[in-house]
Amino acid sequence: MRPLKLGSFLSAESALQPLIDKAREIDSLATECAAFLGPQAGQARVANFKDGKLVILAPNGASAAKLKMRLESLQQHLVAQGAKVNSVQVRVQPEESRSEPQNSLPERALTTSNINDLKDLRSNLADSPLGLALDRLLSRYRR
Numbered sequence: 001m002r003p004l005k006l007g008s009f010l011s012a013e014s015a016l017q018p019l020i021d022k023a024r025e026i027d028s029l030a031t032e033c034a035a036f037l038g039p040q041a042g043q044a045r046v047a048n049f050k051d052g053k054l055v056i057l058a059p060n061g062a063s064a065a066k067l068k069m070r071l072e073s074l075q076q077h078l079v080a081q082g083a084k085v086n087s088v089q090v091r092v093q094p095e096e097s098r099s100e101p102q103n104s105l106p107e108r109a110l111t112t113s114n115i116n117d118l119k120d121l122r123s124n125l126a127d128s129p130l131g132l133a134l135d136r137l138l139s140r141y142r143r
Contacts, residue, residue, distance in 0.1 A: 025049060029083060036077045037070065043095065052086030054078070057093040064092045115141050 030046035033056065037044070042063050048055045054075075058064035067074075071088045078085045110118070118134055125131040 022049075029054060029078065029085075032078055032081050032083065033074065036074055037067070041067075044090075047091070047093075049085075052084055054085050054088045056088065056090050058090055059093070059095055061092055064090045110141060 026046055026049055029049055033044075033046055033054075034041050043059045044056050044063055044067055046054065047057045056067060058067055067090045071090065075085055075088050078088075115138065118138060122131060122134040122138065125134070
């Protein structure tokens with residue numbers, strides 16, 4: 001037996017039909033916006049469409065400013081395509097970083113020879129700020 005496609009499974013559930021219709025409407029508007037704006041759309045995305053108001057999210061202020069300059073013509077284009085868009089609003093919403101924050105300095109690996117040289121240096125130093133700093137550095141390599 002062939003597995004059902006997600007769309008046919010969701011369409012079979014009548015309680016989900018309003019949600020599916022809304023998602024299709026937003027997807028259609030997003031496609032029209034991307035076609036009209038072209039590469040200038042950047043990473044902007046259609047977020048919602050409710051009561052004739054289309055909300056577009058821009059990843060940063062510069063992208064939002066570029067989009068705002070074209071809002072009127074975008075709205076006219078969407079109306080010409082049959083969409084019942086009364087207004088278009090742009091909001092800035094930075095995308096969440098998918099990677100962990102990077103340290104300001106790249107981590108460097110020490111060779112065994114470097115570690116031994118640092119241990120020798122530490123053994124010749126008194127308990128001073130430099131000696132304590134070397135203790136902290138060497139403790140990373142004792143793990």
